[in-house]
Amino acid sequence: MSTQAQRATLQRRPLVKKILEGADDNLLVIAGLGSANWDITAAGDRPLNMPLWGSMGAPVGMGLGLALAQPAKRVLVITGDGDMLMSLGSLATVAAQQPDNLAIVVLDNEKFGETGNQATHTSPRNNGPTDSGAGTDLAMIARGCGIADSATVREASEVAQLVKDARTRKGPVFRLVKVMVEKLDFVMPPQDGAHLKDRFRQALLGHA
Amino acid sequence: MNAVATIDWHDQIFETLQDHDVKQVYHVPDAGHGKLIEACQKSNSIRTLALTTEEEGIPLAAGAWLGGQRSVLLMQSSGVGNTINLMGMTKTLRFPFLTLITMRGDYGEFNSWQYPMGQGTPKVLEAMGVLLYSVDNAAEVKATVDAAARSAFNGGQAVAVLLRQKLIGIKNFGKK
Numbered sequence: 001m002s003t004q005a006q007r008a009t010l011q012r013r014p015l016v017k018k019i020l021e022g023a024d025d026n027l028l029v030i031a032g033l034g035s036a037n038w039d040i041t042a043a044g045d046r047p048l049n050m051p052l053w054g055s056m057g058a059p060v061g062m063g064l065g066l067a068l069a070q071p072a073k074r075v076l077v078i079t080g081d082g083d084m085l086m087s088l089g090s091l092a093t094v095a096a097q098q099p100d101n102l103a104i105v106v107l108d109n110e111k112f113g114e115t116g117n118q119a120t121h122t123s124p125r126n127n128g129p130t131d132s133g134a135g136t137d138l139a140m141i142a143r144g145c146g147i148a149d150s151a152t153v154r155e156a157s158e159v160a161q162l163v164k165d166a167r168t169r170k171g172p173v174f175r176l177v178k179v180m181v182e183k184l185d186f187v188m189p190p191q192d193g194a195h196l197k198d199r200f201r202q203a204l205l206g207h208a
Numbered sequence: 209m210n211a212v213a214t215i216d217w218h219d220q221i222f223e224t225l226q227d228h229d230v231k232q233v234y235h236v237p238d239a240g241h242g243k244l245i246e247a248c249q250k251s252n253s254i255r256t257l258a259l260t261t262e263e264e265g266i267p268l269a270a271g272a273w274l275g276g277q278r279s280v281l282l283m284q285s286s287g288v289g290n291t292i293n294l295m296g297m298t299k300t301l302r303f304p305f306l307t308l309i310t311m312r313g314d315y316g317e318f319n320s321w322q323y324p325m326g327q328g329t330p331k332v333l334e335a336m337g338v339l340l341y342s343v344d345n346a347a348e349v350k351a352t353v354d355a356a357a358r359s360a361f362n363g364g365q366a367v368a369v370l371l372r373q374k375l376i377g378i379k380n381f382g383k384k
Binding site for chain 1: 231232255257258259260261263264265266267268269270271272273274275276277279294296297300301302303
């Protein structure tokens with residue numbers, strides 16, 4: 001069987017590391033639960049990272065509320081396809097606000113990694129009885145919601161541009177990145193939500 | 209008209225939200241909150257966001273707070289169930305959260321479909337650790353919303369104000 005997932009060649013860890021390289025106080029990062037959380041933490045835990053350990057479906061909304069509150073900062077949401085599928089409507093809410101400082105990067109491995117790599121709806125259809133999805137195209141959904149600057153990244157040659165788009169391109173920006181299914185180490189940030197929130201606010205605002 | 213009937217509690221809520229420096233207001237279309245939503249949309253100091261589902265309001269409020277801004281979620285009791293899982297964020301992150309809820313299925317409701325979530329609203333919010341304030345008298349709306357905002361933004365709590373159907377009026381679709 002030839003599937004999109006098998007064709008994906010990009011590895012999420014080095015990719016996220018490149019996106020976050022040289023992150024300064026201007027970059028505010030929110031990561032969805034599971035792999036995206038471990039990915040941004042593997043790139044280097046920092047107070048201006050808000051890695052979620054739960055709250056599936058929350059990252060895009062959090063990113064929007066933060067982007068509107070901090071228009072002079074860059075807000076980057078990094079999450080997975082499973083998380084994104086749980087809050088498709090939030091893309092329409094982002095489009096209605098058109099925050100020019102918000103970028104959303106969805107790492108799409110077409111699997112629910114935390115529960116045993118079951119197919120998400122972004123997996124191809126007709127992929128066997130236990131591994132079929134719907135071929136859902138999240139970049140097309142984002143564009144359909146009204147985020148005009150929405151694109152899919154598949155090739156290593158596109159990564160340098162992806163990094164620029166995530167960090168500096170006028171938002172709202174949506175990038176769907178097709179990544180490999182991999183077994184990777186858990187690299188965990190602090191878990192306490194109140195602590196993560198307080199250290200973020202302390203670093204950003206000077207008080208918790 | 210008596211004195212109570214002339215109190216415009218929608219305007220009073222708007223003024224109270226401004227007094228508390230609320231900068232982001234989240235809502236879905238709602239007749240009960242309609243006048244307040246319009247006032248927020250016309251305001252220069254408040255950003256008004258229409259949601260596709262009430263659930264979006266919780267992470268938005270968390271994000272706004274991360275960025276140093278206060279917010280409020282306006283919803284109907286029928287939308288409360290949509291928020292319950294993510295409502296847990298108010299406990300996990302321990303951030304101030306304020307929601308104003310227009311009640312249906314509450315007092316003289318004619319639509320049977322509104323009763324399950326309307327009657328369940330206080331119980332599910334309590335189960336998620338949300339403090340409940342309730343008001344059914346126009347004369348007490350301003351003081352109640354003000355106290356709720358203080359509990360939220362000064363006391364760091366998740367707080368819901370239930371605007372009871374007795375206050376809002378019974379929707380009857382033209383029937384007597």
